[in-house]
Amino acid sequence: MTDKINNSESREKLIECAKREFLEKGFAKASLRKITGDAGLTTGAVYFFFGDKNGLFDGVVGSALQKLMNVIETHFTQDTEEDFLAYKQQYGDHDEFAKQLVDVIYDNLDEMTILLKGSAGSKYEHFIDALIDRMDKVYIKMAERFAAVMPGKRVNKKMLHWLCHVQINAFLHMIEHEPDKESALGFICPVMDMLVKAWIDFALEDDK
Amino acid sequence: MTDKINNSESREKLIECAKREFLEKGFAKASLRKITGDAGLTTGAVYFFFGDKNGLFDGVVGSALQKLMNVIETHFTQDTEEDFLAYKQQYGDHDEFAKQLVDVIYDNLDEMTILLKGSAGSKYEHFIDALIDRMDKVYIKMAERFAAVMPGKRVNKKMLHWLCHVQINAFLHMIEHEPDKESALGFICPVMDMLVKAWIDFALEDDK
Amino acid sequence: MTDKINNSESREKLIECAKREFLEKGFAKASLRKITGDAGLTTGAVYFFFGDKNGLFDGVVGSALQKLMNVIETHFTQDTEEDFLAYKQQYGDHDEFAKQLVDVIYDNLDEMTILLKGSAGSKYEHFIDALIDRMDKVYIKMAERFAAVMPGKRVNKKMLHWLCHVQINAFLHMIEHEPDKESALGFICPVMDMLVKAWIDFALEDDK
Amino acid sequence: MTDKINNSESREKLIECAKREFLEKGFAKASLRKITGDAGLTTGAVYFFFGDKNGLFDGVVGSALQKLMNVIETHFTQDTEEDFLAYKQQYGDHDEFAKQLVDVIYDNLDEMTILLKGSAGSKYEHFIDALIDRMDKVYIKMAERFAAVMPGKRVNKKMLHWLCHVQINAFLHMIEHEPDKESALGFICPVMDMLVKAWIDFALEDDK
DNA sequence: TATGAATGAGATTTCATTCAT
DNA sequence: CATGAATGAAATCTCATTCAT
Numbered sequence: 001m002t003d004k005i006n007n008s009e010s011r012e013k014l015i016e017c018a019k020r021e022f023l024e025k026g027f028a029k030a031s032l033r034k035i036t037g038d039a040g041l042t043t044g045a046v047y048f049f050f051g052d053k054n055g056l057f058d059g060v061v062g063s064a065l066q067k068l069m070n071v072i073e074t075h076f077t078q079d080t081e082e083d084f085l086a087y088k089q090q091y092g093d094h095d096e097f098a099k100q101l102v103d104v105i106y107d108n109l110d111e112m113t114i115l116l117k118g119s120a121g122s123k124y125e126h127f128i129d130a131l132i133d134r135m136d137k138v139y140i141k142m143a144e145r146f147a148a149v150m151p152g153k154r155v156n157k158k159m160l161h162w163l164c165h166v167q168i169n170a171f172l173h174m175i176e177h178e179p180d181k182e183s184a185l186g187f188i189c190p191v192m193d194m195l196v197k198a199w200i201d202f203a204l205e206d207d208k
Numbered sequence: 209m210t211d212k213i214n215n216s217e218s219r220e221k222l223i224e225c226a227k228r229e230f231l232e233k234g235f236a237k238a239s240l241r242k243i244t245g246d247a248g249l250t251t252g253a254v255y256f257f258f259g260d261k262n263g264l265f266d267g268v269v270g271s272a273l274q275k276l277m278n279v280i281e282t283h284f285t286q287d288t289e290e291d292f293l294a295y296k297q298q299y300g301d302h303d304e305f306a307k308q309l310v311d312v313i314y315d316n317l318d319e320m321t322i323l324l325k326g327s328a329g330s331k332y333e334h335f336i337d338a339l340i341d342r343m344d345k346v347y348i349k350m351a352e353r354f355a356a357v358m359p360g361k362r363v364n365k366k367m368l369h370w371l372c373h374v375q376i377n378a379f380l381h382m383i384e385h386e387p388d389k390e391s392a393l394g395f396i397c398p399v400m401d402m403l404v405k406a407w408i409d410f411a412l413e414d415d416k
Numbered sequence: 417m418t419d420k421i422n423n424s425e426s427r428e429k430l431i432e433c434a435k436r437e438f439l440e441k442g443f444a445k446a447s448l449r450k451i452t453g454d455a456g457l458t459t460g461a462v463y464f465f466f467g468d469k470n471g472l473f474d475g476v477v478g479s480a481l482q483k484l485m486n487v488i489e490t491h492f493t494q495d496t497e498e499d500f501l502a503y504k505q506q507y508g509d510h511d512e513f514a515k516q517l518v519d520v521i522y523d524n525l526d527e528m529t530i531l532l533k534g535s536a537g538s539k540y541e542h543f544i545d546a547l548i549d550r551m552d553k554v555y556i557k558m559a560e561r562f563a564a565v566m567p568g569k570r571v572n573k574k575m576l577h578w579l580c581h582v583q584i585n586a587f588l589h590m591i592e593h594e595p596d597k598e599s600a601l602g603f604i605c606p607v608m609d610m611l612v613k614a615w616i617d618f619a620l621e622d623d624k
Numbered sequence: 625m626t627d628k629i630n631n632s633e634s635r636e637k638l639i640e641c642a643k644r645e646f647l648e649k650g651f652a653k654a655s656l657r658k659i660t661g662d663a664g665l666t667t668g669a670v671y672f673f674f675g676d677k678n679g680l681f682d683g684v685v686g687s688a689l690q691k692l693m694n695v696i697e698t699h700f701t702q703d704t705e706e707d708f709l710a711y712k713q714q715y716g717d718h719d720e721f722a723k724q725l726v727d728v729i730y731d732n733l734d735e736m737t738i739l740l741k742g743s744a745g746s747k748y749e750h751f752i753d754a755l756i757d758r759m760d761k762v763y764i765k766m767a768e769r770f771a772a773v774m775p776g777k778r779v780n781k782k783m784l785h786w787l788c789h790v791q792i793n794a795f796l797h798m799i800e801h802e803p804d805k806e807s808a809l810g811f812i813c814p815v816m817d818m819l820v821k822a823w824i825d826f827a828l829e830d831d832k
Numbered sequence: 833t834a835t836g837a838a839t840g841a842g843a844t845t846t847c848a849t850t851c852a853t
Numbered sequence: 854c855a856t857g858a859a860t861g862a863a864a865t866c867t868c869a870t871t872c873a874t
Contacts, residue, residue, distance in 0.1 A: 008857080008858075010858070010859080011858095028236070028237075029236075031842085031843075032843080032844065032845090033842085033843080033844095041858095041859070041860090042859070042860055042861065043844080043845080043861095044845090044846085044847085044859065044860060044861075045858080045859060045860085046844095046845095047844095047845070047846075047847095048857085048858065048859065048860095049858090052844080052845075053844070053845090120328075158385070158395065159398070161385075162378070162381055162395075162399065165377065165381055166374055166377065169373065169374070169377050170370070173370055173373055177366070177369070187366060187370070190367070190410065191367075191370065194406060194409075194410065198402060198406075201402075202398070202402065216833080218833080218834080239867085239868075239869095240868075240869065240870090241867090241868075241869095249834075249835085250834075250835055250836065250837095251835095251836095251868090251869080251870080252834060252835055252836075252870095252871085252872085253833085253834055253835080254869095254870095255869095255870070255871080255872095256833070256834060256835095257833095257834095260869080260870075261869065261870090424854075426854080426855080444652075444653075447846085447847075447848095448847075448848065448849090449846090449847075449848095457855075457856085458855070458856055458857065459847095459848080459849080459856095459857095460849095460850085460851085460855060460856055460857075461854085461855055461856080462848095462849095463848095463849075463850080463851095464854070464855060464856095465854095465855095468848080468849075469848065469849090536744075574801070574811060575814070575815075577801070578794070578797055578811070578815065581793065581797055582790055582793070585789065585790070585793050586786070589786055589789055593782070593785075603782060603786075606783070606826070607786065610822060610825075610826065614818060614822075617818075618814065618818065632836085632837075634837075634838080635837095655863085655864075656864080656865065656866090657863085657864085657865095665838070665839090666838070666839055666840070667865080667866075668838065668839060668840075668866090668867080668868085669837080669838060669839085670865095670866095671865095671866065671867075671868095672836085672837065672838065673837090676865080676866075677865070677866090
């Protein structure tokens with residue numbers, strides 16, 4: 001719908017060339033001159049269509065990012081409402097979540113790669129940190145419910161935080177090494193299983 | 209040894225100020241003017257002592273990097289000569305290795321931080337990738353010996369590679385979150401244990 | 417009259433938004449994009465309605481400027497036909513003139529402010545200089561008639577010219593500091609009296 | 625003394641060419657390319673010698689400005705310590721002050737012209753406003769002492785403020801119209817006399 | 833041993849203006 | 854009547870690097 005507005009040929013070309021450049025050099029080192037030159041336009045065109053360099057970045061990765069966040073938020077909302085015990089047993093769920101993630105990631109592979117590896121200097125440069133913060137809160141809430149029924153145990157926040165990182169990094173790794181959805185799932189599913197186990201083993205520690 | 213040549217006061221001051229700047233902004237965004245200005249010198253001095261910006265970077269992180277690589281190489285050489293079965297049982301060994309790593313890392317914390325988080329654009333920007341390649345080879349060799357005595361199994365290289373990443377990232381994470389050696393060990397030891405377990409569980413897969 | 421042609425809603429809106437922008441930033445720094453954006457139009461509209469940026473400026477201040485000039489010209493025409501001696505005694509006249517000026521100024525306060533403080537770069541940037549030239553001629557003519565009946569005296573053109581400036585600046589000052597007609601008159605009337613006195617005391621000097 | 629440092633040929637040339645450009649176009653519209661081109665250098669040289677465009681402006685007008693402020697501050701400090709009644713009778717004093725001002729102004733005529741007419745956009749753009757504020761305070765203090773001995777009178781701040789403007793404008797006018805010190809004094813001395821008279825006549829008003 | 837001067841190639845951004853539709 | 858697209862020329866600024874001294 002919204003895509004029908006602002007879809008001039010030049011705008012598309014700009015996005016296309018910018019994507020290539022951001023992919024290759026990252027946001028900070030990408031050259032607007034190069035991008036607009038490749039597109040057969042002048043730098044001013046970027047300012048017409050996107051306002052500034054960050055706007056162009058947004059034009060390239062924005063919608064993909066939004067799709068990704070939709071999948072994640074939907075899942076997180078469910079998670080916080082579910083029981084932890086239920087969670088740990090519903091392995092299928094993780095696979096379902098993983099599948100959705102893999103879908104959205106591989107349907108927007110260039111954008112994801114840019115976002116995850118080339119966003120330094122852009123307004124999305126702290127996107128992953130923000131994502132980890134978000135995960136952290138969800139996981140801590142879940143672990144606290146879990147701990148509530150385990151006498152003499154409390155949440156090991158440090159370990160939990162690290163597991164968030166590992167999980168995110170698993171996806172980064174996947175993007176870098178697995179060329180398509182199928183092989184991506186072949187990689188990420190066992191990894192997720194492993195992480196769920198680790199989660200169960202390490203999320204709690206003995207009360208002081 | 210090499211330190212005895214070219215160790216003028218100015219050279220030291222340059223290294224000191226460069227360390228601060230690289231720490232704060234990373235290699236690419238660091239300004240030579242800022243560095244030399246802070247040192248009470250001019251940019252030319254960098255070119256006299258270090259050849260160029262990358263040389264200065266080398267001057268800052270080079271020796272620490274070498275110390276780190278010594279620890280790692282020593283360990284890797286042992287590893288490839290050891291039996292895998294022996295390895296997996298000698299938990300003390302990992303702790304010993306971890307301790308050595310933590311030692312060298314926390315004795316050169318600034319340099320390590322620069323190397324791991326601020327080397328983009330420098331000649332060491334692929335240092336971690338190289339490290340992982342190195343680890344990969346060691347681990348594959350070990351795993352293959354292991355597989356040789358396990359009928360119907362073969363090495364799961366993909367998973368092995370990922371575990372290398374996780375291990376490296378664990379150290380990055382440690383550097384970022386643990387302020388001193390003691391708390392670093394408190395974090396990294398259980399993590400290493402976990403990874404060894406994961407190694408054993410995931411390094412092999414069924415022969416097709 | 418002329419207003420009946422080209423008085424579309426858009427034209428009015430453009431003038432309105434341009435007035436705000438010129439008031440805030442002055443002609444040179446005003447942005448057509450901002451103006452047309454605020455008006456819900458595009459830059460092209462300015463070129464349709466007004467030809468160019470200067471035309472738009474004209475659209476904003478033109479009619480107010482003309483009204484001002486009418487008041488001034490009417491007065492100047494009278495002045496040059498009057499006797500100087502008569503002039504200096506008819507204090508009421510100055511007040512009448514001042515009142516008319518204050519009227520036209522405060523009825524078009526935004527436009528006057530733009531004209532007097534924000535016209536740099538526009539085709540009216542020398543409007544005040546032109547006004548002073550005009551005043552100069554009138555005052556010199558008057559002073560010469562005066563001098564003709566004062567033996568041993570001649571017109572002090574320099575001082576006369578400066579008094580023109582002071583008079584103009586008094587109005588600028590008034591615009592900036594007095595919010596409404598009443599307080600404006602409270603300020604400008606004594607000032608005008610003072611200037612008339614100064615005029616009489618300083619307009620003539622001893623013939624060499 | 626200090627002038628011996630940083631007086632390289634290029635630096636001087638840059639200042640010289642910048643002076644011409646600022647004089648012609650004012651700070652905001654002056655082009656660094658033009659300036660450095662005229663000086664046979666590149667834009668980078670400005671950043672080496674002066675940091676940025678404002679620094680260059682400072683390089684051009686800074687020392688002249690300081691000299692001017694010294695003269696003014698010295699006089700203001702005396703004024704606030706003097707008796708108003710004494711003040712108004714010591715006409716010679718004004719002439720002395722005027723002479724000093726004319727000296728410093730005509731010894732740095734280009735710089736003064738730039739400062740007074742071409743500083744918009746630079747860090748000195750509010751220099752005149754600041755000066756007027758400063759004058760205002762001095763004059764109000766003087767007038768209040770005066771009023772203290774005049775029963776039924778109080779300071780007319782509005783008029784006083786305007787007279788500050790007139791005084792400043794007189795100097796602006798002088799700079800623009802009088803080519804040398806002699807003719808400048810011939811203009812400014814009677815003007816100052818006139819203003820002193822006006823000061824006495826208008827600085828006080830009837831207590832409500 | 834180091835400086836001070838200067839370069840040159842690059843960066844992003846702004847803007848009035850044009851013109852086919 | 855007005856748009857939307859795009860230009861092109863300008864702007865300021867940054868920086869690693871060089872080199873004579």
